[in-house]
Amino acid sequence: MDRGSGGNTAAVLKARVCAAIDALADELVEVSLELHRNPEVAFQEVRSSRLLAGRVSAAGLPVDIPAFGLATAFASEFGRDGAPVVGIVAEYDALPGLGHGCGHNVIGTSALGAALGLAALGDDLPGRVRLLGTPAEEGGGGKVLMAAAGAFDGLDAVMMVHPADRNLPSFPLIANARLRAVYTGTPAHAAMPETGVNALDALVTAYVAIAALRQQLPGSHRVHAIIREGGEATNIIPARAVGEFGLRAPRQAELQVLRSRVEACLRAGAAAAGAEVTIEHDPVAYHDLVANAPLARAFRANAEALGRRFDDLAALPAGLAASTDFGNVSHRVPAIHPMIATVPPGTPFHTPAFAEHAGSPEGMRAMLDGAKAMAMTAVDFLCDAALRREAARDFRHATGAAA
Numbered sequence: 001m002d003r004g005s006g007g008n009t010a011a012v013l014k015a016r017v018c019a020a021i022d023a024l025a026d027e028l029v030e031v032s033l034e035l036h037r038n039p040e041v042a043f044q045e046v047r048s049s050r051l052l053a054g055r056v057s058a059a060g061l062p063v064d065i066p067a068f069g070l071a072t073a074f075a076s077e078f079g080r081d082g083a084p085v086v087g088i089v090a091e092y093d094a095l096p097g098l099g100h101g102c103g104h105n106v107i108g109t110s111a112l113g114a115a116l117g118l119a120a121l122g123d124d125l126p127g128r129v130r131l132l133g134t135p136a137e138e139g140g141g142g143k144v145l146m147a148a149a150g151a152f153d154g155l156d157a158v159m160m161v162h163p164a165d166r167n168l169p170s171f172p173l174i175a176n177a178r179l180r181a182v183y184t185g186t187p188a189h190a191a192m193p194e195t196g197v198n199a200l201d202a203l204v205t206a207y208v209a210i211a212a213l214r215q216q217l218p219g220s221h222r223v224h225a226i227i228r229e230g231g232e233a234t235n236i237i238p239a240r241a242v243g244e245f246g247l248r249a250p251r252q253a254e255l256q257v258l259r260s261r262v263e264a265c266l267r268a269g270a271a272a273a274g275a276e277v278t279i280e281h282d283p284v285a286y287h288d289l290v291a292n293a294p295l296a297r298a299f300r301a302n303a304e305a306l307g308r309r310f311d312d313l314a315a316l317p318a319g320l321a322a323s324t325d326f327g328n329v330s331h332r333v334p335a336i337h338p339m340i341a342t343v344p345p346g347t348p349f350h351t352p353a354f355a356e357h358a359g360s361p362e363g364m365r366a367m368l369d370g371a372k373a374m375a376m377t378a379v380d381f382l383c384d385a386a387l388r389r390e391a392a393r394d395f396r397h398a399t400g401a402a403a
């Protein structure tokens with residue numbers, strides 16, 4: 001069924017949302033450039049969140065700010081009662097010292113544009129839309145915290161776009177977790193070491209065990225380690241040592257296995273030195289991205305209709321290993337995280353060059369196309385029951401979810 005409400009076909013509704021976004025283009029560019037000029041890092045996005053939420057409110061839509069327990073999160077939901085709900089995700093945090101080196105000014109404003117374009121359908125909107133302003137993607141895991149508070153409950157699909165050096169229907173985003181190991185020994189004068197228990201020895205033994213483990217891991221896995229505390233003075237046997245560890249694996253299940261193997265190394269170090277170890281897990285570990293194939297196909301077709309040409313994921317260089325808190329969302333709800341060409345080919349993420357291009361005319365074209373392609377994909381999803389069933393089936397298959 002390709003029917004919208006009141007006899008409007010999806011094609012007619014898409015043309016209307018695109019026209020609405022074109023009419024808002026100057027305002028959206030102004031907002032995106034204002035975000036770009038005033039970068040705010042994780043959990044400090046006070047101006048950014050208020051700017052975006054203010055434009056939602058000015059369009060006559062309900063908006064909650066703060067939302068879901070975070071001061072710089074916001075949420076707006078509108079549309080028909082009881083109808084399917086599409087989530088649209090805004091990010092707007094910047095990087096310390098790098099401004100918008102990940103281009104989240106483009107993400108935040110494309111989400112705003114998509115939501116305002118859909119809202120312009122008024123009573124003809126064939127479902128519900130929930131716009132979520134999500135802080136602290138660059139460390140802090142705003143979406144993980146918001147998910148725990150229910151932000152993504154009841155959504156039937158969810159989407160965002162991310163700037164990149166090319167158009168892609170998805171992106172390889174892998175699972176990522178951090179651990180801290182605190183070793184406790186017994187202090188002693190270093191001239192009488194036999195009376196002490198050396199916590200640094202325990203940590204160093206664990207570090208070496210992890211270095212050996214790396215050879216036995218699949219090439220797609222990563223373990224990073226630093227020593228945060230390793231003693232106070234050379235004439236004291238260290239009674240406390242602290243190591244921090246980063247773990248990455250392509251899939252969440254693989255990360256769990258990796259975590260247990262690293263923990264075994266950490267305990268082995270403690271056992272060897274006779275020290276105690278406490279292992280602390282970062283509660284906001286990032287899951288891998290489960291990209292919903294039917295939704296990604298719909299997004300790609302819509303963006304291609306705007307004149308964008310896509311690369312396949314196979315065209316990407318091997319070994320890309322970034323992570324995002326949107327991965328956790330994708331384990332809860334059918335989700336897409338397509339990339340939109342914003343910066344020249346080969347421009348790396350998290351660089352001054354990326355930040356510069358995120359505020360360029362090309363960046364603003366990407367922002368507007370991202371807004372339109374998301375709004376059109378939302379129209380597809382809300383109008384087409386078959387697409388909704390396919391997306392749900394793909395999600396169950398990819399995540400092993402029971403419902």
Ligand SMILES: [Zn+2]
Nearest residue numbers: 102138349350
């Ligand atoms: Zn980033």
Ligand SMILES: [Zn+2]
Nearest residue numbers: 102103104162
């Ligand atoms: Zn980013």
